[in-house]
Amino acid sequence: AQRVTQPEKLLSVFKGAPVELKCNYSYSGSPELFWYVQYSRQRLQLLLRHISRESIKGFTADLNKGETSFHLKKPFAQEEDSAMYYCALMRGGGNKLTFGTGTQLKVEL
C-alpha cells in the first residue's frame, strides 16, 4: 500500500538556520512526489514536484529511491517560510494524491 510518512509534527528553527523537512514513502511503482504548503490563512498550494527538479523560494527536494525519501531542504530559513508543509505521493490514475500528516514549520527570529 502507498504511504507517506512525515515524522515531525512541528519543526522550530531560527531565522537563517538550515531547514530539512523529512518525508519517507512506500510505493511499489515508480513514485511521483510533491511538496504542498499551506501558509496561514491561505489555500494549500503546490511548492514543488520532484520531476521538475526546480528550486522554489529557495527550497529543493531530491528523490532518493534507495532510502525512499523526498526531504525538503532550504539552506537559510526565513520568517515567511513559517507554514504547514505536506509531502504527497501520486498514486494510480486520476491524479490522486496520498498526503503525509504534515509538518508545521516555525521560523523564529
Next chain:
Amino acid sequence: DAGITQSPRHKVTETGTPVTLRCHQTENHRYMYWYRQDPGHGLRLIHYSYGVKDTDKGEVSDGYSVSRSKTEDFLLTLESATSSQTSVYFCATSPRTGDHEQYFGPGTRLTVT
C-alpha cells in the same frame, strides 16, 4: 484562487442531519476531489471525480456520497452527520492526466454537535 470556491465556508449542524457541501470551479478542470483535514491525519481523500457523472471512492468514503452533474460543480453529502465527521473539508481540482498539480479551494469548516 477565485477559480475554486466552496460553500458554505462554515457550518454547524446536529448529529443525524443531512449536510451538503458544494465545490464550484470555473477552470474547466476534468478532475475534482474532496478531502478532509484532521490533526494527526493530514489530508485524506474522500471521493473524487474524473468527469461528469464519473466518481469513485477514496480512502475514507464511508458516510459520504458525491455527485457531479456538470463540470463546474462537485457536491459532497453527509447523509446523516456524525461527530466524527467534524473536520475541515477541502475541494481540489486538476486539469488533465499528465498535469498532476492539484488546485485547492479555501476549505469548509464543519462542526457536528
